[in-house]
Amino acid sequence: MEKPEVEHMSSDDVERTDKHHVVEALPDAVKTEAGVVLSVDQGGSSSLHLAKDGHVTQEWHKGVGKINETNSINVLMMALGGLLWVPMTSFIGRAPTLFWSNLLGLVFSIATAVSPNFTTFYAMRALTGFFITSSQTISIAFIRDMFFFHERARKIGLWALLYIASPFWGPLVGNFVLGGTNKWEDVFWVCVGVCGLDMVLILTFLDETWYNRDIPFDQQPSRGQGFMSRMSRITGIWELKCRDYYYKTVFESFKRFFLTLTKPALFIILVAYLLFFAWAIGINITTAILFSTPREFGGYGYSYNGVGFLYFSPIVGIFLGEVFGHFFNDYLARRYVRKHDGVFEPEARLPMIYVSSVTMIGGLVLLGQGLYHHLSPAAIIMGWGMHSFGIMTTSVAVSAYVIDSYPTAAAEVSGWSNFARAIGGFSVGYFQQPWGAKVGYGVSFGTQAGIVAFGVLLVILVHRFGHSLRIKAGPIQ
Template identity: 35%
Template structure:
């Protein structure tokens, strides 16, 4: 590695993983003050950028955010595309001559395969680059959604929806890596919050739009509109996307391809195939396996697991509660109800945009610029109250047929907690494993999507509610969430010791 790369890695790991390096110039040693800083001179840049203008850290603000735009819209469509059909169940049930619960199961296969799809995306991202994985994810998703709209059999429709989940999950896995590739430590949490908000808004904004469309057009044309969104996302990537994987070893660095031919090579992965010095797909799979059970990932991921499992359960079943008596919601009313979780996500974005940075900066000011990754997890504490209260409110409203306002507020509180928790835990694991952004993100996605959403909740929740009633079912869910907050406390107490005892593989790129 060259001196720039060595310095960058040194600052990244020493400042963040070990927590014994000043991030503020006012508290820095003479050697640290010699490093590159922000334009205002207040913060040391972590990691240190090279002198190469093609280094993503050196890109202009405009270019970085154009790339972020192409990423966030693709991430928006991840769960937007899967839950798009949740307000179309009634129309599809008539068309396929199936029950509504049977049609609802068409979501399960796609949600289930988002876990394996995310794991597969990581080796491809590390070997061939971020851009081609993002491009092919959106292009192939567009193709299978067209297939779903044109299906002449229920089995064909089910298969296309399942493949959709497998292909479209990449943006919510590799987004953490792309943020890490372009933005410095002091910028990352806000960018993670934007990326997280985009794919967490999707499950509610998608059905909101689809529900209005189904009142005017057939469900097949409704899916055609979804395919058009994927097509638009593909165009955004073609126009604004760029490869953020930068080979920091000068011995392996090649000039960036130029012209139309070069652009095609970057998008399709041909340029990545020709690159040298990158890990093989097999090596990345080996490193993935080595990180699968690191406690700093698994233990806080349990909190994400429980936050997501209940949120997915509400989203995939809410129409089954509000359309029958006593609520008798019309199609329009159901669509408008999806604004409640959307508002929860927006409020979570606003809250996280300021609170997480305030928490970090306050700690740095009190500890002479020394950063402690576990300090970030204090932001979860208020969520441990809001989340269970939201579930209890939702369940009691349904149990006693109270005003729909209780449904809206309970649902919105849950999505607020979901976004805020995702940002905090993602920022934490990126702090401690800065060289493994894609790997850690894939495992977080695996635990919160594969185990929770696809395999359990869409089958268990309706039966649980039918047996015990929504008051007990959602009350118990709230109690479980409160108990599992202990995983966050445990990470705060033992996280530093775990980092010392359990080591991640060497960084790949």
């Protein structure tokens, strides 16, 4: 099937659009329920016009490229936030870090929903990302504190199911909200509700999980059992009373965090993880735009609700990945221990990535060809689901590997894992769509598949030499 004749916007066109002060009316023939119409030449000028219900852009007179920058800055701040929250767990404790960062995240979520102008909206999106990221950044540290070694892989799998599905649940719910109310503010009020629910769960169930095993049992600080005692640990009052001998200093915490990245095995596997995960964000951007573009201009002409249903594809893939990995990760560990006389090495976690790479690479190729040749949505759904399956199983393998390699620095290694995920997604958000429009989605997604294959070579390197690299580099002090 030949690629349809579709004219795509260049980045220069988007910038010119951002300077327009009036949103032009659409011809009746192209008014749809979709989000945007890409690159229509009329009267010799190429510009981005909005569909009938493109509320945010109509309200602030900004091009879609400019509006999408708020998503990229949100992802960037999620990456940078972890550089603060992880060290904080070492000098004020896990629970206070989670409580105060989520409380401030809730405040900035409310501010986002009531933003009166684009500048305020942009700033609030950035601050929300910075504070709300603590949950995903330090959560593995809680898992490490609470569960035994043989339980961690499955618990990390359940965590990964929720975390990796979250970037898709947001657009899914958001599109349904827009389809029902046609108000962008309502989407962010849903975000406020989710953040509020987080706070309810924190106040109801959270407690400080860090236990300093260097201190003898009879010298451990007393932990009361009542509600007020638990609240003192959540808010940091208890931690402040005993921080001089129970927690690290601020300098030691930040030093330990940044020294973690000097471990070669950890650094190499996280670079590979960045190369794997970044394209999940790219798929999010490309498919959402093309499926909401009217058929007259090369898209699929989906309504808000239609795009919302489309997001079930990656969620189902992630769920199937959890079911598969739930058992296969334990099988790999048991098999390794049985073949090595009861000795376990963290590198036993890595073969899962070889299996995952098949679905990640295959999914990217299928997605690219489906978008390039404008194939049936079934091809997009299958490719997206395959890639999400691979991302899910890869994330569990990487998280389990870094924790098994450096079990005394669970917060630090999970923080850098989050940084690798988020910083890759931040960068892709700026070039994914113009790249695909310029060279064709078959080429752009094929190149992404090649980059994933290169990441597998890095995994092979760690699989083969990881043990010796860890021994030479020594433990994290």
